[in-house]
Amino acid sequence: MSIQTxxxxxxxxxxxEQxxxxxxxVLDYCKIxxxxxxxxxxxKESSTCKLENITAGELPPVDVLCVSDKGKKYYFAFGGCxxxxxxxxxxxxxVRCKIVPCTKSMLKIYLGSSVDNFFE
Incomplete structure:
Protein backbone atom coordinates (compact mmCIF):
# COMPACT_ATOMS: atom_id res chain seq x y z
CA MET A 1 0.00 0.00 0.00
CA SER A 2 1.23 3.47 -0.78
CA ILE A 3 0.34 6.97 0.35
CA GLN A 4 -1.45 7.53 -2.97
CA THR A 5 -3.80 4.57 -2.54
CA GLU A 17 -0.05 -7.50 -20.75
CA GLN A 18 -1.93 -4.17 -20.59
CA VAL A 26 16.19 -4.69 -9.70
CA LEU A 27 15.07 -8.03 -8.30
CA ASP A 28 15.47 -10.14 -5.16
CA TYR A 29 14.76 -13.69 -6.38
CA CYS A 30 14.17 -15.07 -2.85
CA LYS A 31 11.39 -12.51 -2.45
CA ILE A 32 9.87 -13.56 -5.79
CA LYS A 44 6.06 -17.92 2.81
CA GLU A 45 7.76 -15.10 4.68
CA SER A 46 10.22 -12.85 2.85
CA SER A 47 12.72 -10.22 3.91
CA THR A 48 10.06 -7.50 3.66
CA CYS A 49 6.88 -9.36 4.61
CA LYS A 50 6.17 -11.28 7.80
CA LEU A 51 4.01 -14.40 7.75
CA GLU A 52 1.24 -12.79 9.83
CA ASN A 53 0.77 -10.15 7.10
CA ILE A 54 0.28 -12.68 4.29
CA THR A 55 -3.02 -13.97 2.89
CA ALA A 56 -2.60 -17.33 1.15
CA GLY A 57 -3.15 -17.15 -2.60
CA GLU A 58 -3.13 -13.35 -2.69
CA LEU A 59 -0.56 -10.59 -3.05
CA PRO A 60 -1.12 -6.93 -2.17
CA PRO A 61 -2.46 -4.85 -5.06
CA VAL A 62 -0.04 -2.96 -7.29
CA ASP A 63 -0.50 0.80 -7.73
CA VAL A 64 -1.13 1.45 -11.43
CA LEU A 65 -1.31 4.89 -13.01
CA CYS A 66 -4.04 5.27 -15.65
CA VAL A 67 -3.67 7.89 -18.36
CA SER A 68 -6.49 8.47 -20.85
CA ASP A 69 -5.40 9.77 -24.24
CA LYS A 70 -7.53 10.08 -27.38
CA GLY A 71 -10.18 7.72 -26.00
CA LYS A 72 -7.71 5.01 -25.01
CA LYS A 73 -6.50 4.07 -21.53
CA TYR A 74 -2.84 3.40 -20.82
CA TYR A 75 -1.73 1.71 -17.61
CA PHE A 76 1.72 2.24 -16.06
CA ALA A 77 3.33 0.58 -13.05
CA PHE A 78 6.53 1.81 -11.46
CA GLY A 79 6.47 -0.41 -8.37
CA GLY A 80 5.43 -3.97 -7.64
CA CYS A 81 8.30 -5.47 -9.63
CA VAL A 95 -2.99 -8.46 -11.64
CA ARG A 96 -4.66 -7.10 -8.49
CA CYS A 97 -4.40 -3.31 -8.82
CA LYS A 98 -5.36 -0.03 -7.30
CA ILE A 99 -5.78 2.36 -10.20
CA VAL A 100 -4.64 5.95 -9.80
CA PRO A 101 -5.89 8.49 -12.39
CA CYS A 102 -3.00 10.36 -13.94
CA THR A 103 -2.32 12.87 -16.72
CA LYS A 104 0.46 12.83 -19.30
CA SER A 105 2.06 15.83 -17.62
CA MET A 106 2.07 14.00 -14.27
CA LEU A 107 3.53 10.91 -15.95
CA LYS A 108 6.32 13.09 -17.33
CA ILE A 109 7.69 13.29 -13.76
CA TYR A 110 8.53 9.59 -14.06
CA LEU A 111 9.43 9.38 -17.74
CA GLY A 112 10.73 12.80 -18.70
CA SER A 113 10.67 13.71 -22.37
CA SER A 114 10.20 10.06 -23.39
CA VAL A 115 6.59 10.15 -22.17
CA ASP A 116 5.23 10.71 -25.69
CA ASN A 117 6.89 7.47 -26.90
CA PHE A 118 4.24 5.48 -25.00
CA PHE A 119 1.23 7.03 -26.74
CA GLU A 120 0.01 6.44 -30.30
Whole structure:
Protein backbone atom coordinates (compact mmCIF):
# COMPACT_ATOMS: atom_id res chain seq x y z
CA MET A 1 0.00 0.00 0.00
CA SER A 2 1.23 3.47 -0.78
CA ILE A 3 0.34 6.97 0.35
CA GLN A 4 -1.45 7.53 -2.97
CA THR A 5 -3.80 4.57 -2.54
CA UNK A 6 -4.05 4.07 1.24
CA UNK A 7 -7.60 5.47 1.27
CA UNK A 8 -8.63 3.64 -1.90
CA UNK A 9 -10.34 0.33 -1.09
CA UNK A 10 -11.26 -0.38 -4.75
CA UNK A 11 -9.38 -3.39 -6.14
CA UNK A 12 -9.37 -3.90 -9.90
CA UNK A 13 -7.94 -6.74 -11.97
CA UNK A 14 -6.04 -5.79 -15.12
CA UNK A 15 -4.57 -8.13 -17.72
CA UNK A 16 -0.84 -8.23 -17.09
CA GLU A 17 -0.05 -7.50 -20.75
CA GLN A 18 -1.93 -4.17 -20.59
CA UNK A 19 0.32 -2.77 -17.87
CA UNK A 20 3.38 -0.93 -19.12
CA UNK A 21 6.48 -1.11 -16.92
CA UNK A 22 8.94 1.34 -18.45
CA UNK A 23 11.69 1.11 -15.82
CA UNK A 24 13.72 -2.13 -15.61
CA UNK A 25 13.47 -3.74 -12.15
CA VAL A 26 16.19 -4.69 -9.70
CA LEU A 27 15.07 -8.03 -8.30
CA ASP A 28 15.47 -10.14 -5.16
CA TYR A 29 14.76 -13.69 -6.38
CA CYS A 30 14.17 -15.07 -2.85
CA LYS A 31 11.39 -12.51 -2.45
CA ILE A 32 9.87 -13.56 -5.79
CA UNK A 33 9.98 -17.24 -4.75
CA UNK A 34 8.16 -16.37 -1.50
CA UNK A 35 5.47 -14.55 -3.49
CA UNK A 36 5.09 -17.47 -5.92
CA UNK A 37 4.65 -19.78 -2.94
CA UNK A 38 2.00 -17.43 -1.51
CA UNK A 39 0.15 -17.30 -4.85
CA UNK A 40 0.20 -21.11 -4.86
CA UNK A 41 -1.57 -21.13 -1.47
CA UNK A 42 1.46 -21.76 0.75
CA UNK A 43 2.33 -18.45 2.45
CA LYS A 44 6.06 -17.92 2.81
CA GLU A 45 7.76 -15.10 4.68
CA SER A 46 10.22 -12.85 2.85
CA SER A 47 12.72 -10.22 3.91
CA THR A 48 10.06 -7.50 3.66
CA CYS A 49 6.88 -9.36 4.61
CA LYS A 50 6.17 -11.28 7.80
CA LEU A 51 4.01 -14.40 7.75
CA GLU A 52 1.24 -12.79 9.83
CA ASN A 53 0.77 -10.15 7.10
CA ILE A 54 0.28 -12.68 4.29
CA THR A 55 -3.02 -13.97 2.89
CA ALA A 56 -2.60 -17.33 1.15
CA GLY A 57 -3.15 -17.15 -2.60
CA GLU A 58 -3.13 -13.35 -2.69
CA LEU A 59 -0.56 -10.59 -3.05
CA PRO A 60 -1.12 -6.93 -2.17
CA PRO A 61 -2.46 -4.85 -5.06
CA VAL A 62 -0.04 -2.96 -7.29
CA ASP A 63 -0.50 0.80 -7.73
CA VAL A 64 -1.13 1.45 -11.43
CA LEU A 65 -1.31 4.89 -13.01
CA CYS A 66 -4.04 5.27 -15.65
CA VAL A 67 -3.67 7.89 -18.36
CA SER A 68 -6.49 8.47 -20.85
CA ASP A 69 -5.40 9.77 -24.24
CA LYS A 70 -7.53 10.08 -27.38
CA GLY A 71 -10.18 7.72 -26.00
CA LYS A 72 -7.71 5.01 -25.01
CA LYS A 73 -6.50 4.07 -21.53
CA TYR A 74 -2.84 3.40 -20.82
CA TYR A 75 -1.73 1.71 -17.61
CA PHE A 76 1.72 2.24 -16.06
CA ALA A 77 3.33 0.58 -13.05
CA PHE A 78 6.53 1.81 -11.46
CA GLY A 79 6.47 -0.41 -8.37
CA GLY A 80 5.43 -3.97 -7.64
CA CYS A 81 8.30 -5.47 -9.63
CA UNK A 82 8.53 -8.58 -7.48
CA UNK A 83 4.77 -9.10 -7.60
CA UNK A 84 4.81 -8.82 -11.40
CA UNK A 85 7.59 -11.43 -11.58
CA UNK A 86 5.59 -13.74 -9.28
CA UNK A 87 2.47 -13.29 -11.42
CA UNK A 88 4.47 -14.06 -14.56
CA UNK A 89 6.08 -17.16 -13.01
CA UNK A 90 2.66 -18.52 -11.99
CA UNK A 91 1.15 -17.56 -15.36
CA UNK A 92 -1.46 -15.39 -13.62
CA UNK A 93 -3.34 -13.50 -16.33
CA UNK A 94 -4.70 -10.63 -14.23
CA VAL A 95 -2.99 -8.46 -11.64
CA ARG A 96 -4.66 -7.10 -8.49
CA CYS A 97 -4.40 -3.31 -8.82
CA LYS A 98 -5.36 -0.03 -7.30
CA ILE A 99 -5.78 2.36 -10.20
CA VAL A 100 -4.64 5.95 -9.80
CA PRO A 101 -5.89 8.49 -12.39
CA CYS A 102 -3.00 10.36 -13.94
CA THR A 103 -2.32 12.87 -16.72
CA LYS A 104 0.46 12.83 -19.30
CA SER A 105 2.06 15.83 -17.62
CA MET A 106 2.07 14.00 -14.27
CA LEU A 107 3.53 10.91 -15.95
CA LYS A 108 6.32 13.09 -17.33
CA ILE A 109 7.69 13.29 -13.76
CA TYR A 110 8.53 9.59 -14.06
CA LEU A 111 9.43 9.38 -17.74
CA GLY A 112 10.73 12.80 -18.70
CA SER A 113 10.67 13.71 -22.37
CA SER A 114 10.20 10.06 -23.39
CA VAL A 115 6.59 10.15 -22.17
CA ASP A 116 5.23 10.71 -25.69
CA ASN A 117 6.89 7.47 -26.90
CA PHE A 118 4.24 5.48 -25.00
CA PHE A 119 1.23 7.03 -26.74
CA GLU A 120 0.01 6.44 -30.30
Missing amino acids: SGNKQIDYLPI ILRPIPP DAMVSTLNGVP HRFQAYEKTKTAK
